[in-house]
Amino acid sequence: MASERNYILIETVKRLLRRGAHARLKKIISRIHAADLSMVFSSLSASHQRQLFSLIEDRQQQGKILSELDEDIVLSVIEGVSVSDIIEILDQMPSDDAAAFIKLLPREQADDVLAHIRKKGDEDVENLLMYPDDTAGGIMIPDFIALPEDMTAGEVVSTLQSKEYKDIEMPFYIYVIDEDQHLSGVCSLRQLVLVRPDTPLKNFMSTDVISVTTDMDQEEVAKIVARYNFLAVPVVDEEHRMVGLVTVDDVIDIFREEATEDILKMAGVGEEFVETKSVFRSTRIRLPWLFASCVGGVIAIFVIGHFEASLQQISYLAAFIPVIMGMGGNVGIQSSTIVVRGLATGRIHIQDLWRVVSKELAVGLILGVVYGCLLAGLAQFQYSVAGFSLAVSMGVLSSMTVAALIGSLLPMLFARINVDPAVATGPFVTSAIDIVSVFFYFQLATFLLGI
């Protein structure tokens, strides 16, 4: 199995690092794929990471590793690396990876590096640094094939053989531009191979080119590439001039990160994967969400305090608090998960609010009736005072129904006012259920049991 082989590789590297067997390690490094090497890095301690990194002799390979690692690991690894070495690595990196890397660097090192870049006159990297991280501009590569429409297929092939285009990453689409760099069409490498060499591009290009603007959110870009099954999508500026390309491999990474981000946000553990952070940083990230969720529990203290007299009469009322809250909480999680994920994947549209909420409400109601009856049966068996089991069943029913309502309504409302439903929903749903379920339960019990 893949993870077996990975485990063996990681353990081997760890062992060799502990023994200081540098020659063996260099041999391994020279043989394995950059992607596999970066996977090994993620499993090492910080000092082992730095040690291993220093053993990589090829600057280009060092650059590839850095572009595959997490932000935290990158910063840790380059701690001991001199600015001049960093610059050497950067010079070997593709422009988009170089720009992303520079953005990670601490202020001082970044300034030194930028000074060098400007001196070198590397426009590509400088231009890419202008764009915010999560936009098309921030993830695009500036190397693409864009040729005039009058060029013939044969001339294009010769151009592809020239030095300038030899290392282009995604040579499968040839974009067509006019004299002012405006994007006017696209054709594929395959078409190039199949038409007569003297056919001009404009005769076989597709003019219906889907493009994205530099400021488009990266998730929107990813959805476009996925929807039309593209291998890449061109990026244009405000004047529709082609400035870059977003490729499908970056799109895959965006989807994976986006999913992880949403999952972590919904649980209130921040946006990035916390496993690489220290205990203190993880704790600090998680505190705020827990605080917001705790508000409902605190209000519940006062609600129950208000009904102290009832509890003094029938202390057994307290026994059902956990199950009433728990069932409500679970239904709330279910409803909000469905809606938040539905909104994120485009299955649910903001305009579907009433349809979605009423459906969740219906499901919550049915589930509340089912579990209300079940638990009422148990309550009757445990404590056969008249009205007690009815209070329990009503408590369960109201808890689960309100949970489904709030769990589905809140994310839709948040989405409407442009607040991220993934992060905002949790604490509100948790708190609302805490307060509403105990209130209804105790109020009903007090009323029904005449206390």
Place this chain on the structure above:
Amino acid sequence: MASERNYILIETVKRLLRRGAHARLKKIISRIHAADLSMVFSSLSASHQRQLFSLIEDRQQQGKILSELDEDIVLSVIEGVSVSDIIEILDQMPSDDAAAFIKLLPREQADDVLAHIRKKGDEDVENLLMYPDDTAGGIMIPDFIALPEDMTAGEVVSTLQSKEYKDIEMPFYIYVIDEDQHLSGVCSLRQLVLVRPDTPLKNFMSTDVISVTTDMDQEEVAKIVARYNFLAVPVVDEEHRMVGLVTVDDVIDIFREEATEDILKMAGVGEEFVETKSVFRSTRIRLPWLFASCVGGVIAIFVIGHFEASLQQISYLAAFIPVIMGMGGNVGIQSSTIVVRGLATGRIHIQDLWRVVSKELAVGLILGVVYGCLLAGLAQFQYSVAGFSLAVSMGVLSSMTVAALIGSLLPMLFARINVDPAVATGPFVTSAIDIVSVFFYFQLATFLLGI
């Protein structure tokens, strides 16, 4: 914004369907991209979907739409379609989409269709049907370019121009095989264009070909394509003969589905997106997980019942039950989310068990101390009996610490014994927190308050 335009398109189609404006609709259908049309479908009612589908005159477009829609919508749409029409649509579909579609059909229709396929002698589709859905064999396309290693670049180009290869979907990789169909190398279309036409494939092909076997899990395949930034990966049988290709667009879909699947499983709402299912089906899917989660709440009833005497002395003890359980529950969700997602994305390995669990335990402990103090302060303010606030703080601390422990330990253990951590963890964590937190709280309160 993209969703604005989508909304306008959907509303327009709905309006025209209500008016029966068929000519206008056919015009729209003929103009828009299949991907956009399928997005519209997802937003229509079942009868509108069937109406719209019948207006699509091009069988090939009908096939494209069907391959993009959810399983439930497909079954609903083809309800009124005759078997002979279905066969006509299938004949126009690529083999992999056809196989996937046949797998969806109800038994009767599937049998009729299969009889036709066999009569037609379409081996491709028949072979694909052999493979389970979630494997490389189940998602691969059977059309690929595999040529002998002695063929020259020029001969390859001519072959590509021939009728047989004209419609190949991913012509960017040319695979090289020996006389027995065994995969021996790969080269790219770009290389083909750049070398001299008389160079044989074996001279410039890469022999280091990464391939997957037909039985490999689709998520593993997707991870391989993502890790090495491939556009496609070849699929081989047990004898290393090339039998198909998994392309990057399918990989994107796998990642998106996998993320949604995990998210929904963790909340106990099933695996597929339930929004398209009826209220009753949604309810039925959600019942089991809720039942498992309810076990803890039921046991808590008995635990609290055991401490009824304490409650009769100090009924105010009940007021803190929600907040103690709630904080524990939230921490439990956080820990289990981190671990389950970490395992799913390969950030956490099963072998890291002690490192991961001890870290989560540490975080749970610190959070427990922080919130224990906060709530103890509130308890002291609300009810200054000696020992009460200590009982509350200890209740909070134990709840949150145990939650972090169980929330991180259980998924790791489940993964070790090959049980899906995403679906199994939730109810266990919920139940354990319910039971443990109330037990510790009441036991400590009874002890400390001498009741």
